[in-house]
Amino acid sequence: MSNAELLKKRIERERLARKQAEEILEKKSLELYAANEKLQLLNLELEKAVEKRTAELKSAKIAAEKAQLAEKEFLAKMSHEIRTPLNAVVGMANLLHTTSLNDIQEEYVDDIKYAADVLMGLISDVLDISKIEAGELALNESEFDLRESLNALVRTLDYKARENDNELVVFIDHQVPELILADKNVINQILLNLIGNALKFTTKGTISINVNVLIDGEGNSQLQFEIIDTGKGIEPEKLASIFEKYQQENKAIKVEYGGTGLGLSICKELVQLHGGKIWAESKVGEGSTFSFTVKVAPIMGNKGEGNEEVVDYNNQLGGKILVVEDSYLNLKYLLTLLNSWEVDYDVAYDGEEAVKLCAKEQYQLIFMDMQMPKMNGYDATKNIRNFSVLNSETPIVALTASALLEDQRAAEYAGVNSHLIKPFSPGQLKRVISQYANYQDKDNKKKTSKQGKFNDEEWQVLSEYFDGDTEHARIVVESFMSSNKENMKLMADYLDNNEFDSVTALMHKCKPSLAMVGLRELSNLAAEIESLLKSNKNNKAIELIDDFLPKLNKDLPRVEQFYQKLKNE
Amino acid sequence: MKGIVFTEFFQFIEDNFGYEMVDELIEETQPASGGIYTAVGSYPFNELVSYLTYFCKKKEMDPALALRLFGHHLFNVFSKNYQQFFKAQNGSFGFLASIDNHIHVEVAKLYPDAELPKFNIISQTETEMVMHYTSERKLHALAHGLIEKTLEHYHQKGEINTQVLGEDGSQVQFKITLK
Known part of the structure; x- marks a missing residue:
């Protein structure tokens, strides 16, 4: 075979091979194209799936956030809902206290009041846990008597102590000031937890509560509390982690003693919030000592000598107070106090009414409930701040049952000057009023205690309502005497015309002033008449009114005598 | 066959x-394909057998030797065309182990119809590897040639011991001892 022929054969083979290769290439290209198409489709589907998943996650996140918010709102709302009737219980107990009670009754009222306070504390605890977790807990400092508060706390724990045959012993060093500026609730909560624990783990023993003053290098004072028990003690290895969250010594303790395991970690957070430290020492079988410190500011002077307790509010305020409140019971409590201090006031039952009143009259101070129908306190405050010519600068104090920081901020944002958290004591209300009152006549308010001139009944009135301030008492009695004549005339008119609603209102008005001049029996009678009229038992009411008038006439000379004595002071 | x-x-x-x-x-062998091949196509294995049989008879050469030599040639093509597989390993044992684990996995993706031999590693130390070759093609001599060149590629010297395991020669054990 010639080379040329071989070459020709070879070329032919190569040509065919190339053709074959091209066919394979074409087929592979098509396959590749199809695969690519498929891949793109998959990619698109994947993108869609990712998009869908992202949207799902987003809406899940929004839903979760909404739920969290709803939970927060629920907490705030529930605390409000629970506090409102509880406020009424505390308020009514306070009012009951101002009536004449025998020793046993007084003890019962104290018990009611303290139980309500403890319940209020529990609600606060639940709120505190959520607030601590959200880092939202703020100190709410006020002046209070530590001895009184600690003794009251121990009294409520006494029954619990007796259950296990334990004895509670309190020792407060004489250097501890009578009044301190601190967060009473925080301190009580810490003590309640620690003493509660000590009682749980001790049987037939003693729990001592010691309070001492510590002065640091810079002259700042701290209070150191020690809760010493003679209980079973804590093992050293457990002691280190005892303040950590959800730590209980062991599972058996959880079963035997209950509790959330949050107690000590809440204590730790609260102590830190109050600028202090907490620690524990213990010996198994001998007992434990829990100690903590808190930063406090002592209040100079002693309780009862402070001039804020003895103020003539009308003189100071030089004008009216506006009370905006929709809850009947809360209003009754507040107005009774204002009446007893003879403070002039107007009442609005919702925000709209408040705004209307503010357009007509200039007030010295406005108490504003935040939760009201029609227009709430936030909107009413904003409205008054922005549009009221007469009251845009008037101090507004928010009356709120909510201890949530968030709510307080919202109120401040709306324009309130400060907060009075319900339930408040008469003293707290007094302090707020004096805070915004002008001290025009400080010198007139010197307290006198010349008991010798007054008989027992008179003295009781003096000390109870006027804290011995005879000048204040004189003004009150004087105004009673002048208004009484007129009131009795009005009463006769109303009765003649069968205007029972007016009689009801009159009785309501007379009630506190009768009590304040020492005519307690008549005051009670007036209250009874008022309630009978309100329930439309008019005949029975008229019977009592027939009783009421001669009694009043009989007692008036005594008031007159009292007035003369006051005048001669 | 590819x-x-x-x-x-x-x-x-x-x-x-x-x-x-x-x-x-x-x-002389008149193959069905007409002797026209492209590297990416697939063709009947018996055509290769016919070529080899005719060639060895003509040249009076041991078919095993011919296949070993062909193995040397094929290795040079592979090492040039598929450098990345060789660079990924730094010794012949590593490379041999990667044939079944990695290289043939990739080849199968590219050519789903390829019928690939199995190189199963039975045991391996620093200096000795025992490997089982399994293929219906019974081309263990070709594999032998490839292994020889692999050692050379990684500049290693060693002894390759071959032991036919079955009677038909479809399974063969290679014992490679490095020196």
Whole structure:
């Protein structure tokens, strides 16, 4: 075979091979194209799936956030809902206290009041846990008597102590000031937890509560509390982690003693919030000592000598107070106090009414409930701040049952000057009023205690309502005497015309002033008449009114005598 | 059988005996494909057997030797075309182990119809590897040639011991001892 022929054969083979290769290439290209198409489709589907998943996650996140918010709102709302009737219980107990009670009754009222306070504390605890977790807990400092508060706390724990045959012993060093500026609730909560624990783990023993003053290098004072028990003690290895969250010594303790395991970690957070430290020492079988410190500011002077307790509010305020409140019971409590201090006031039952009143009259101070129908306190405050010519600068104090920081901020944002958290004591209300009152006549308010001139009944009135301030008492009695004549005339008119609603209102008005001049029996009678009229038992009411008038006439000379004595002071 | 084996076999024959020998193999054995191959196509295995049989008879050569030599040639093609597989390993044992684990996995993706031999590692130390070759093609001599060149590629010296396990020669044990 010639080379040329071989070459020709070879070329032919190569040509065919190339053709074959091209066919394979074409087929592979098509396959590749199809695969690519498929891949793109998959990619698109994947993108869609990712998009869908992202949207799902987003809406899940929004839903979760909404739920969290709803939970927060629920907490705030529930605390409000629970506090409102509880406020009424505390308020009514306070009012009951101002009536004449025998020793046993007084003890019962104290018990009611303290139980309500403890319940209020529990609600606060639940709120505190959520607030601590959200880092939202703020100190709410006020002046209070530590001895009184600690003794009251121990009294409520006494029954619990007796259950296990334990004895509670309190020792407060004489250097501890009578009044301190601190967060009473925080301190009580810490003590309640620690003493509660000590009682749980001790049987037939003693729990001592010691309070001492510590002065640091810079002259700042701290209070150191020690809760010493003679209980079973804590093992050293457990002691280190005892303040950590959800730590209980062991599972058996959880079963035997209950509790959330949050107690000590809440204590730790609260102590830190109050600028202090907490620690524990213990010996198994001998007992434990829990100690903590808190930063406090002592209040100079002693309780009862402070001039804020003895103020003539009308003189100071030089004008009216506006009370905006929709809850009947809360209003009754507040107005009774204002009446007893003879403070002039107007009442609005919702925000709209408040705004209307503010357009007509200039007030010295406005108490504003935040939760009201029609227009709430936030909107009413904003409205008054922005549009009221007469009251845009008037101090507004928010009356709120909510201890949530968030709510307080919202109120401040709306324009309130400060907060009075319900339930408040008469003293707290007094302090707020004096805070915004002008001290025009400080010198007139010197307290006198010349008991010798007054008989027992008179003295009781003096000390109870006027804290011995005879000048204040004189003004009150004087105004009673002048208004009484007129009131009795009005009463006769109303009765003649069968205007029972007016009689009801009159009785309501007379009630506190009768009590304040020492005519307690008549005051009670007036209250009874008022309630009978309100329930439309008019005949029975008229019977009592027939009783009421001669009694009043009989007692008036005594008031007159009292007035003369006051005048001669 | 993948076309690359045919194209490279012809290249191997041509390199050593000229294209006349390639032409003679085609003319004498009359394969169904007409002796026209592309590297990416697939062709009947028996055509390769016919070429090898004719060639060995003609040249009076042991088919095993011919296959070993062809293995050397094929290795040079592989190491040039698929450098990345060789660079990924730094010794012959590592490379041999990667054939089943990695290289053939990739080849199967590219050519789903390829019938690949199995290289199963039975045992391995620093200096000794025992490997089982399994293939219906019974081309263990080709594998032998490839292994020899692999050692050389990684500049390693060693002894390759071959032991046919079954009677039909479809399974063979290679014991490689490095020196």
